[in-house]
Amino acid sequence: MTHTNSITEQLTEAGRAIEHGSFAIIDAEAGPHDRYTDEQWPLVRRMIHANADFDFNGLTVFHPDAMRAGLDAVLKGGTPIVADVEMICVGLSRPRLEHFGMTTLHTISDEDVIDAARAENTTRAVQAMRKAHRMGKLDGAIVGIGNAPTALLEVIRLIREEGARPALVIGMPVGFVSAAESKEELMGVNEVPWIAIKGRKGGSTLVVAAIHALLAVAEAAHKRAA
Numbered sequence: 001m002t003h004t005n006s007i008t009e010q011l012t013e014a015g016r017a018i019e020h021g022s023f024a025i026i027d028a029e030a031g032p033h034d035r036y037t038d039e040q041w042p043l044v045r046r047m048i049h050a051n052a053d054f055d056f057n058g059l060t061v062f063h064p065d066a067m068r069a070g071l072d073a074v075l076k077g078g079t080p081i082v083a084d085v086e087m088i089c090v091g092l093s094r095p096r097l098e099h100f101g102m103t104t105l106h107t108i109s110d111e112d113v114i115d116a117a118r119a120e121n122t123t124r125a126v127q128a129m130r131k132a133h134r135m136g137k138l139d140g141a142i143v144g145i146g147n148a149p150t151a152l153l154e155v156i157r158l159i160r161e162e163g164a165r166p167a168l169v170i171g172m173p174v175g176f177v178s179a180a181e182s183k184e185e186l187m188g189v190n191e192v193p194w195i196a197i198k199g200r201k202g203g204s205t206l207v208v209a210a211i212h213a214l215l216a217v218a219e220a221a222h223k224r225a226a
């Protein structure tokens with residue numbers, strides 16, 4: 001029996017046709033992708049789709065447990081998504097998140113975060129991750145970082161030094177100062193699963209694409225099990 005996604009698809013037949021056509025073109029032009037499993041490829045493909053950049057077929061790196069952990073986090077329901085910037089929260093489809101009972105959180109614009117960053121001469125992104133940890137929001141969460149390398153480095157520190165245990169870290173900050181280095185550091189983390197991109201490329205759009213892909217794979221898995 002064929003199981004067709006409904007919640008995580010485009011809402012109109014025309015939209016679905018365009019998206020499916022795009023994915024077919026990507027599959028044809030990418031060719032063999034032996035470096036990725038059948039579970040991982042939909043995520044990589046959606047990232048390529050979001051940026052029209054085939055470099056992500058190779059730049060994307062997965063912890064061995066990343067897809068399992070991400071799917072478990074989505075399917076259990078109620079899992080929060082902690083983001084470094086509002087752009088990720090805005091970019092995510094509200095109906096798709098609500099289907100899985102998921103919520104989003106970003107604190108980078110909170111007054112206490114700004115005040116702490118000024119007082120300690122750090123970045124707002126660092127203080128935002130510290131606040132999320134104090135709130136107990138990192139443990140069991142999907143953490144998405146697409147803008148601020150300092151946020152990713154702080155999450156890694158919180159994991160290693162303060163016992164934070166996100167369900168999954170999607171670390172894809174873009175830029176020239178510490179972006180590549182922060183992702184390289186994430187790839188050395190053994191305590192929690194992660195998905196990362198090698199080098200300078202990244203961005204909030206890619207984090208959104210990765211999470212939407214996780215939601216789609218989760219919906220398909222749920223329908224197969226039903």
